[in-house]
Amino acid sequence: MTARLLAGLAAAALLPAVFAGLPLLHLAPNRLVTGAPVAASTALGTSLWPIAALAAGGLGLLAAGRGRRTAGLAGLACLGTLALLLAGLGAGAADLTAGQPFATRARLASGAWAGVIVLVCALGFAARRARLPGSGLMAAAAVLALIGGLWSAGRLDALSLVVEGRARSDALGGAIRDHLVLTLGALVIAAGLTAGLALWRRGRGAVELTVSGLQVVPAVALLGGLVAVLSALLAAAPTLRGYGISALGTGPALIGIAAYLLLPLWRGLQAARRATGPDQLDAARALGLTSGQTLTTLRLPLGAPAFVGGLRVATVQALGLATLGALVGAGGLGTLVFDGMAQFAPDLILLGALPIIALSLAAEGALGRLEAALRRWWPR
């Protein structure tokens, strides 16, 4: 009981301590410099106290309390805190930049990021403990709706990240589209190759060795090597250019990304193949099922979860690797990240990085759910 109370007190003190110790905003004369830190009391003004109190209540309740109803209440408190914090930061940034030169930027600082991350994690934790059907999905949707609502109402417009996003909304949309095309393209190529390799029964050992050996090659080296080899090939046989083959661009990026996806897909496929035991196959044969019927009634239902597991790992890897595609001129969200690094502009880096992280988490969550659902559907 005492331990629980102490944990509750520590959790309750977490966000107030963050607000007291770390700056919430940076006020900079332009988009490239870090600027002067702005403490919580200046950034949030009088709304600091309700925000800190609500955060302390929500986190303390989550750590000290037990039971589903307490967890639900704590989750609601965290969501409320998040809403107030974001709106407060937007208003604070608007106040700070009002009357300043046009290039002045109010950038989210370490305290704001720490606060948002702690609140979102606490919300996820509370949603899991509340154990309502689809509570995790609801929590994610609530956070997205909250940010979307504040964005479209213009309450966040003074924040540097939003200024940068509005200035580059076309480039951002195109980059997200390119990123998804690269990811899906590489997945399709890798899945086709894996299926083809699986048909080659004799060479299973060789395939296993090659596919795991490819994983050892660092991604930057593989992409660089592919470009070098392709350009040497084009220099030797210039007629290939006529067929639309080029050393830079989407081609080498797709090949490079797909090469890394072979291992998770291959592992998934093999695990799916092994999911059906020999005795189950014997039983199916004894029942007089044809091989087609065995496939649809036995092999697919038993193997599907393992394959979806491999697909989940491959998709998350593909989304991350597609970032490097920008290195070889294939576009995607990496373009924004690398531009930001070249200009030393933190907001531009974040503008590219946040969608990548969001896409990866969404893919991980969605395919993980599908995997779990398939396992529940056909219990073994």
Next chain:
Amino acid sequence: MNRIAPAFGPLALGLALAAASHPGFAGLIGASGRPLAVGHLAELALNHLALAATGLALVAALGIGLGLIATRARFAAFRTGIDTLAAFAQAVPPVVVVALALPVLGFGGPPTLLALTAYGIMPTLRGTVGALDAVTAEARESAQAIGLTPAQILIHIELPLAAPGLVDTLRTALILAVSVTAVGALAGASTLGTPIVAGLQNQNIAAMLQGAAATASLAFLGDALLLAIGGLRRRD
């Protein structure tokens, strides 16, 4: 000899790739651009090695240390969180960690080390927990029955039995370390990734090929080393 046989494949590949990174080879296959001199490439390789080794030491110490703590009976409550956390940590690709660390830590080695630690720690932790979980309860209980203290059980029973799994975990961590260090070239760290990134920007195909071959060679040689260590540790 049999025990280190699995290391021969990566060793041969690593040596072949190291030979392919020699400036003479780029000229041989007719790659355009200015190849790097052997001395400069060796300097980059040493830098790469030093940075990757520092990162690997950090990741191994933190990941295995936390894994040892997480597998103690007292901390059983935290176990369920580790897999979820590991999955979420993997959702942030190393390039993005390097990029995000750049404004905070500046150019060069520090953002690379941070990215390496942040990206490597969860797989290492998960691998350590998996390796220690593979130690059977019977082995632990019989050690307890003959009166060993928990510390003695850890040193004499759990760690030797988990050694193959731990070496596999370190192999993954080492490959990650070499790969993330190459990405660190984007943050201005002077590694074997530098000729690749610079080569892509100014169309220096020869240097790009050398950098790519040398980076891959380093990864294969490291992998061969750990495979050999793992083979020697295994008792027949």
